[in-house]
Amino acid sequence: MTGKKRIFSGAQPSGSVTLGNYLGAIKNWVELQDEYDCIYCIVDLHALTVRQDPKVFRERCYSFLAQYLACGLDPEKSVIYFQSHVSAHAELAWILNCYTYVGELSRMTQFKEKAKKHRDNINAGLFTYPVLMAADILLFKTDLVPVGEDQKQHIELTRDIAVRFNNLYGEVFKIPEAYIPKVGARIMSLQDPTKKMSKSDENENSYILVLDSPDLIMKKFKKAVTDSEAVVRYDEVAKPGISNLMNIYAAMTGRSFEEIEREFDGQGYGAFKKAVAEAVIEGLKPIREKYEELMADKGYLESVIKNGAARAENIASETLKEVYDRIGLVPLPRR
Numbered sequence: 001m002t003g004k005k006r007i008f009s010g011a012q013p014s015g016s017v018t019l020g021n022y023l024g025a026i027k028n029w030v031e032l033q034d035e036y037d038c039i040y041c042i043v044d045l046h047a048l049t050v051r052q053d054p055k056v057f058r059e060r061c062y063s064f065l066a067q068y069l070a071c072g073l074d075p076e077k078s079v080i081y082f083q084s085h086v087s088a089h090a091e092l093a094w095i096l097n098c099y100t101y102v103g104e105l106s107r108m109t110q111f112k113e114k115a116k117k118h119r120d121n122i123n124a125g126l127f128t129y130p131v132l133m134a135a136d137i138l139l140f141k142t143d144l145v146p147v148g149e150d151q152k153q154h155i156e157l158t159r160d161i162a163v164r165f166n167n168l169y170g171e172v173f174k175i176p177e178a179y180i181p182k183v184g185a186r187i188m189s190l191q192d193p194t195k196k197m198s199k200s201d202e203n204e205n206s207y208i209l210v211l212d213s214p215d216l217i218m219k220k221f222k223k224a225v226t227d228s229e230a231v232v233r234y235d236e237v238a239k240p241g242i243s244n245l246m247n248i249y250a251a252m253t254g255r256s257f258e259e260i261e262r263e264f265d266g267q268g269y270g271a272f273k274k275a276v277a278e279a280v281i282e283g284l285k286p287i288r289e290k291y292e293e294l295m296a297d298k299g300y301l302e303s304v305i306k307n308g309a310a311r312a313e314n315i316a317s318e319t320l321k322e323v324y325d326r327i328g329l330v331p332l333p334r335r
């Protein structure tokens with residue numbers, strides 16, 4: 001091994017990559033690739049907790065991989081793969097289910113929100129979803145998990161499960177830490193800035209996708225909900241819309257909130273919204289171009305898929321073997 005700290009993270013291919021996914025997670029994943037030993041997963045099994053059309057889903061998974069790569073994830077530097085190609089995820093999830101309490105899972109905010117939204121399909125997978133996520137992370141003896149703010153609770157649960165297991169069987173798992181960016185960790189809906197920006201929102205004007213055209217991005221920002229004060233000033237409580245736009249602008253340009261307030265002093269919201277849209281369009285342009293190239297080269301995508309799965313499988317199967325051994329399952333005789 002390299003001696004570098006290990007990073008693991010993932011995103012669900014349940015739609016396209018949003019600006020929230022990009023700024024809260026993927027942009028940081030790209031920056032961490034040189035300094036850390038990084039593993040980035042497309043968590044396709046997680047996406048099955050809501051109904052997916054098989055044909056659409058498969059296409060979307062390919063597209064999601066191309067979006068990962070177009071954002072700058074580099075298969076030469078990082079392990080990039082589909083969760084369903086490494087069976088140890090599902091196997092370890094089963095084991096960890098037996099070390100996780102129903103009470104703990106009932107407290108998960110994401111479960112409560114999703115259960116409210118999908119009242120007709122509150123399946124067991126939705127409930128045990130955080131255990132699969134714990135398995136993802138623990139399989140790779142992960143040090144750091146770069147995620148947006150909304151995943152913090154799941155990582156705390158992962159730590160609790162890992163500590164519980166280690167207390168029973170000795171130090172098998174590394175206790176991972178969440179790694180949350182200072183800006184961009186919680187990008188809000190453009191239409192209701194008290195809600196998280198989400199690809200599953202019914203209102204398409206509420207989110208930006210990294211593959212949206214420049215015109216569409218401009219249109220969506222122009223429609224973004226603000227307030228009537230007409231002063232660009234950061235105040236999450238009184239001015240959630242403007243604060244969200246400032247957060248986006250800060251994450252895209254690297255400017256501080258004070259610098260942004262000075263830059264737009266005396267200007268109306270129209271000029272500010274236009275500047276935010278332009279910064280986003282400019283930042284996403286290379287991603288869109290690279291995406292088109294990648295989608296035209298299925299052979300390359302397949303080589304990435306194959307290679308990533310083999311590398312992930314190597315690491316994950318070792319951990320699973322260790323877990324099986326510690327809990328007393330009978331090893332398969334060699335001869």
Ligand code: TYM
Binds near residue numbers: 009043149187
């Ligand atoms: P998912 O697919 O919802 O989102 C992927 C990543 O994007 C971040 N994110 C956001 N960040 C800022 N603002 C937003 N509006 C926003 N929306 C999404 C998320 O925090 C996440 O980092 N359970 C995870 C996927 C997962 C995972 C894992 C992550 C499965 N196994 C293991 C880390 C490690 C999820 O649903 O992310």
